[in-house]
Amino acid sequence: xxxxxxxxxxxxxxxxxxxxxxxxxxxxxxxxxxxxxxxxxxxxxxxxxxxxxxxxxxxxxxxxxxxxxxxxxxxxxxxxxxxxxxxxxxxxxxxxxxxxxxxxxxxxxxxxxxxxxxxxxxxxxxxxxxxxxxxxxxxxxxxxxxxxxxxxxxxxxxxxxxxxxxxxxxxxxxxxxxxxxxxxxxxxxxxxxxxxxxxxxxxxxxxxxxxxxxxxxxxxxxxxxxxxxxxxxxxxxxxxxxxxxxxxxxxxxxxxxxxxxxxxxxxxxxxxxxxxxxxxxxxxxxxxxxxxxxxxxxxxxxxxxxxxxxxxxxxxxxxxxxxxxxxxxxxxxxxxxxxxxxxxxxxxxxxxxxxxx
Amino acid sequence: xxxxxxxxxxxxxxxxxxxxxxxxxxxxxxxxxxxxxxxxxxxxxxxxxxxxxxxxxxxxxxxxxxxxxxxxxxxxxxxxxxxxxxxxxxxxxxxxxxxxxxxxxxxxxxxxxxxxxxxxxxxxxxxxxxxxxxxxxxxxxxxxxxxxxxxxxxxxxxxxxxxxxxxxxxxxxxxxxxxxxxxxxxxxxxxxxxxxxxxxxxxxxxxxxxxxxxxxxxxxxxxxxxxxxxxxxxxxxxxxxxxxxxxxxxxxxxxxxxxxxxxxxxxxxxxxxxxxxxxxxxxxxxxxxxxxxxxxxxxxxxxxxxxxxxxxxxx
Numbered sequence: 001x002x003x004x005x006x007x008x009x010x011x012x013x014x015x016x017x018x019x020x021x022x023x024x025x026x027x028x029x030x031x032x033x034x035x036x037x038x039x040x041x042x043x044x045x046x047x048x049x050x051x052x053x054x055x056x057x058x059x060x061x062x063x064x065x066x067x068x069x070x071x072x073x074x075x076x077x078x079x080x081x082x083x084x085x086x087x088x089x090x091x092x093x094x095x096x097x098x099x100x101x102x103x104x105x106x107x108x109x110x111x112x113x114x115x116x117x118x119x120x121x122x123x124x125x126x127x128x129x130x131x132x133x134x135x136x137x138x139x140x141x142x143x144x145x146x147x148x149x150x151x152x153x154x155x156x157x158x159x160x161x162x163x164x165x166x167x168x169x170x171x172x173x174x175x176x177x178x179x180x181x182x183x184x185x186x187x188x189x190x191x192x193x194x195x196x197x198x199x200x201x202x203x204x205x206x207x208x209x210x211x212x213x214x215x216x217x218x219x220x221x222x223x224x225x226x227x228x229x230x231x232x233x234x235x236x237x238x239x240x241x242x243x244x245x246x247x248x249x250x251x252x253x254x255x256x257x258x259x260x261x262x263x264x265x266x267x268x269x270x271x272x273x274x275x276x277x278x279x280x281x282x283x284x285x286x287x288x289x290x291x292x293x294x295x296x297x298x299x300x301x302x303x304x305x306x307x308x309x310x311x312x313x314x315x316x317x318x319x320x321x322x323x324x325x326x327x328x329x330x331x332x333x334x335x336x337x338x339x340x341x342x343x344x345x346x347x348x349x350x351x352x353x354x355x356x357x
Numbered sequence: 358x359x360x361x362x363x364x365x366x367x368x369x370x371x372x373x374x375x376x377x378x379x380x381x382x383x384x385x386x387x388x389x390x391x392x393x394x395x396x397x398x399x400x401x402x403x404x405x406x407x408x409x410x411x412x413x414x415x416x417x418x419x420x421x422x423x424x425x426x427x428x429x430x431x432x433x434x435x436x437x438x439x440x441x442x443x444x445x446x447x448x449x450x451x452x453x454x455x456x457x458x459x460x461x462x463x464x465x466x467x468x469x470x471x472x473x474x475x476x477x478x479x480x481x482x483x484x485x486x487x488x489x490x491x492x493x494x495x496x497x498x499x500x501x502x503x504x505x506x507x508x509x510x511x512x513x514x515x516x517x518x519x520x521x522x523x524x525x526x527x528x529x530x531x532x533x534x535x536x537x538x539x540x541x542x543x544x545x546x547x548x549x550x551x552x553x554x555x556x557x558x559x560x561x562x563x564x565x566x567x568x569x570x571x572x573x574x575x576x577x578x579x580x581x582x583x584x585x586x587x588x589x590x591x592x593x594x595x596x597x598x599x600x601x602x603x604x605x606x607x608x609x610x611x612x613x614x615x616x617x618x619x620x621x622x623x624x625x626x627x628x629x630x631x632x633x634x635x636x637x638x639x640x641x642x643x644x645x646x647x648x649x650x651x652x653x654x655x656x657x658x659x660x661x662x663x664x665x666x667x668x669x670x671x672x
Contacts, residue, residue: 041468041584043477165626205625208635214587215622217578218368222626225364237583244485244580251487271484 022150033294034091035058035068036082038098038210039210042068046236046262047097047286051120054097054290062298067091079104087112093297095120095290099172103127109134116302118293119172120286123307134157135304138293142284143311144174145181148232149348150312150319151259151282152185155230156195157330158279159257162229165203167219167242169210169235176357178234178282179204180211180259181348183355188346204356207238216241220258224249230257230279240268243278247271257325262286262318280323285316312341361627365619367488367507370455371577373615375400375570375586379593380600381522382566386622387602389559390539390552392452392664395441395459396567396589402437403430403568404575405467408480408582411575427497427511427572434568435561437463442560446553449666460590468584480581485576486510511573518566518600523604535559539660542667552667557614567593599646603657617642 015143033055037048052068059066069085071078079101084119085095092115096105099122100194106124109117116136117124123131123139133139155164161225164186183204191194203223216238224245231246233239242258243265249256250271258269260281269278289310296302314331318338323331379396386393393399407426414422437459444455468478488507495505526532537545538555546552570593571586592614598615600606621638624630630638 041478043472043479045479202626202628202631205601207622207625211585212587212622213579213581213583213620214372214574218372218622221368223366226626240581240583241579244578247580248485248488251484268481295462335595336403 008102009156010288011081012141024164030062030064031093031294031298032065032067032089032091033093033095034066034086034089035097036086036101037068037070037096038077038096038100039074040236042070044236045265045268047121049314050263050284050286051095051097051290052155054287055294057287058291058294064292064294065091071313074100076104076107080107083108085113087115092116093294094118095293097121097286099174105137106132109137112136116297116304117142118290120289130228133305133307137305140289140293141307141309142174142286142289143309143317143348144177144282144284145184145348145350145351146312147282147284147317147319148178148181148183148234149185149341149346150317150338151232151280153189153193154185154280154319154323154326154330154334155232155257155259156186156189156197157193157199157333158326159195159230161196163198163203163227163229165220165223167216167223167229167231167233167235167238168206168240171206175206175234176352178232179220180350180352180355182232182259182282185347188263188337199356201356203231206357207235207274210236210238213237213241214242217245220245224254227257230259232259232261232282234261234282239265243269250275250277264321264322266322266324274324276325279325280319283318283320285318287308288316312338358629361629363502364627365616365623366503367625369612369616370504370512372611372619374509374512374515374577376589376593376596376611376615377570377608378518378573379567379570379590380596380611381519381604382563382570383594383597384563384602384604384607385522385525385535385566386563387597387663388539388558388660389535390542390550390660390662390665390667391442391445391556392456393438393441393560393563394453394456394591394594395438395463396456396563396570397459397586397588398456398463399434399438399564399567400571400574400586400590400593401463401467401584403434403571404582404586405471405480405571406430406433406568408482409471411482412480420484420487423484423501423576425481425529427569427576430568430572431565434571435565437568438560438564441564442557444663446556446560447664447667452664452666464584467582471582471584473529479581480583481509481581485580493496508584509577511577515573516552516570519604520557526604536618536660538667539662542662542665546667546669556667592638595646598657598659599649601653602660603658607658613645614642631644 001106042048069082071082095118097120102122105119120140172243186197220242246256246258260278264281266276266278269276407430410429411422444450445452472478486509491505495501534550538552542552590597596610600610
C-alpha cells in the first residue's frame with residue numbers, strides 16, 4: 001500500500017510539472033501566427049530560431065498572437081498533426097521552415113484552404129519535385145550561392161594565402177549551393193583580388209547528417225592537421241563540433257578559422273574574452289523573410305501562389321554587418337562586391353558546373 | 358596506411374574515453390546484479406550538469422571550471438541513478454523498464470531545465486579541455502605518436518579509474534562481494550553481505566561514471582549540451598556485453614568502437630579511404646558486434662543474477 005501511495009505521489013508530481021510547462025500567456029488581439037518546427041529545437045541557432053525570431057518580431061510590432069509547436073518526429077504525419085493542431089486552435093497563418101515540409105504543405109494547402117502557409121526553403125510538391133503552390137501558400141527560397149560567394153570572397157581576402165575546406169551537412173540543394181557559391185567566391189578573389197587560396201577536392205565533404213557533432217569535430221581536426229586554415233561549415237550540429245575543434249586549436253595558439261552559416265555565428269566561436277574563431281558567416285535572413293510575409297498578409301498583399309527568391313538584390317542574403325575578425329579593407333572590398341552582385345555585374349551560378357562536388 | 362593510423366589515433370582515443378568510462382560504470386551496476394540500460398540518460402544528465410556548471414563558473418574560475426563541472430557531473434549522475442536504484446532494488450521493479458524510464462526522463466527534464474534556467478535548450482561552454490603532448494613520452498618511437506600526443510587530461514583520469522576498478526573488482530574484499538551479489542545474491546546474503554547496500558553502491562557508481570562520460574563528451578569534442586549524447590550510452594552497453602563484463606574486455610571493445618567510428622567519420626577526407634562507400638565503414642562496427650554476440654552467446658559471462666530483483670524470502 002505504501003508503495004502504491006508513493007508511486008501515486010511521484011506520478012502526480014510529474015504530471016504537475018508537465019502541465020506547469022504548458023501555460024503560456026496569450027493575448028487575444030489580431031491575427032494568430034503559428035509555426036511548426038523542423039528537426040531540432042526552437043533555439044537551434046539556425047532555421048527554427050531564425051523563423052521564430054522573425055515571427056516574434058512581427059508579433060511584437062503588430063500585436064499578434066504567436067505560437068510554435070514542436071512535432072514529436074520529423075515525418076509528414078508528425079508535421080500534419082501539428083499543423084492540424086494549430087489550425088484547430090485558430091492559428092490560420094503558419095510558417096514552416098525547411099525543405100522537409102514540402103510534401104506536408106502540399107497536402108495542407110488543399111486540406112485547409114482558408115489558412116495561409118509560408119514555406120521557407122522549399123516549395124510544396126507531391127513527392128515528385130513538381131512545385132504546386134496554391135493561392136494560400138507562398139514558397140520562399142534563398143540565393144545561398146550568393147551568400148556563400150560573399151563569405152568566400154571575404155574569407156579569402158582576410159586569409160590571403162592558405163587552404164580552405166568545406167563541411168556540409170546532407171547533400172541537399174541549399175547546402176550544395178552554399179558550397180558552390182563559396183568556391184566561386186574564393187576563385188573570384190584568387191583571380192580578381194590577388195589572393196592565393198587553395199581548395200583541395202579531398203577537403204570538400206558532405207558529412208551526411210546535421211547532428212553528428214563528433215564527426216564534425218573529427219573531420220575538422222583532420223582538415224586542420226592537413227594544413228587547412230579555414231573551414232566553411234554549412235552543417236548544423238556537425239558544424240558545432242567543427243567550431244569546438246577550431247576553438248581548441250585557437251586556444252593552443254594555432255591558426256584555425258570557421259566560416260559560419262545561416263545566422264551570425266560569431267558568439268558561438270568565442271573562446272577567450274571576445275576572440276572568436278568565426279571569420280564571418282554566410283547568412284540567410286530567415287527572420288526577415290518570416291517577418292515580411294506576416295507584414296504582407298496584414299497589408300493585404302500576401303504573395304500567394306508565388307515562389308519568392310531572397311537574394312542580394314532584396315537584402316535576403318549576405319554576411320553580418322559586424323565582422324570583428326575582418327579588417328576594414330576587407331569589409332570595404334566585400335561591400336563593393338556586394339554592390340556588384342546587386343547590380344548584376346557579378347553573377348554567381350547556382351549550378352555545380354566544373355566546381356568540386 | 359601507417360600515416361593514416363597515426364593521423365586518426367589521437368581522435369579515436371578521445372572518442373573512446375567517454376564510452377569506456379560509461380561502460381565501466383555499467384560493469385559495476387551489472388556485476389552487482391542490476392541491469393542498467395539507463396546509461397544513456399545518465400550520460401545526458403552528466404552532460405547537462407557539467408555544461409551548466411561550467412557556463413556559470415567559467416567567469417569566476419577560468420579553466421578550472423571544467424574540472425568542477427566534471428566533478429559535479431559525477432555527483433549528479435550518482436544522485437540521479439538513485440531513482441533507478443530505488444525502483445529496482447527496493448521496489449523490485451523490472452530493471453529494464455526502470456532504466457528506460459531514466460532514459461526518457463533525462464532527455465526531457467534536462468532540456469526543460471536548460472530552457473527554464475538559461476533560456477535555451479542548448480548550453481554552450483566557452484572553453485573545454487585543451488590537448489597536450491605528454492612530455493618526454495611522446496618522443497618514444499611508434500607508441501609515442503599513437504598514445505602520447507594530443508591527449509586530454511580526462512583520458513588519463515579515465516585510464517587511472519579503469520586500473521583502479523580492475524584492482525577493486527578482482528583484488529579486494531569489496532570486489533568479491535560485488536561480484537557475488539551479481540552471481541548469487543542469496544549465497545552472499547547468507548554469508549552476511551548486505552546485498553542491498555552493495556547493489557546501491559553498484560548503481561551509484563554506474564551513475565557517477567556515466568555522468569562523467571557525458572561530461573567528458575562535452576569538454577572534449579562537442580563543446581555544447583544539446584539534450585542528447587547520440588546513443589553512446591547504448592553503445593557503451595553493447596561494449597559491456599562485447600567485453601564480457603570484464604574491465605580489460607570493455608577497454609578492448611570500446612576502443613574497437615571508438616576506432617571504427619572515427620575511421621568512418623573521417624574517411625571522407627582521407628583519399629585512400631574515401632574510395633570505400635561510407636555506409637560500409639559506418640555499419641562495420643555494428644555488424645562485427647552482432648557477429649561477436651552470436652559467437653559468444655554460448656559462452657556468455659553475464660553475471661547470473663543480473664536483472665533479478667533480490668528479496669530475502671525467495672531463497
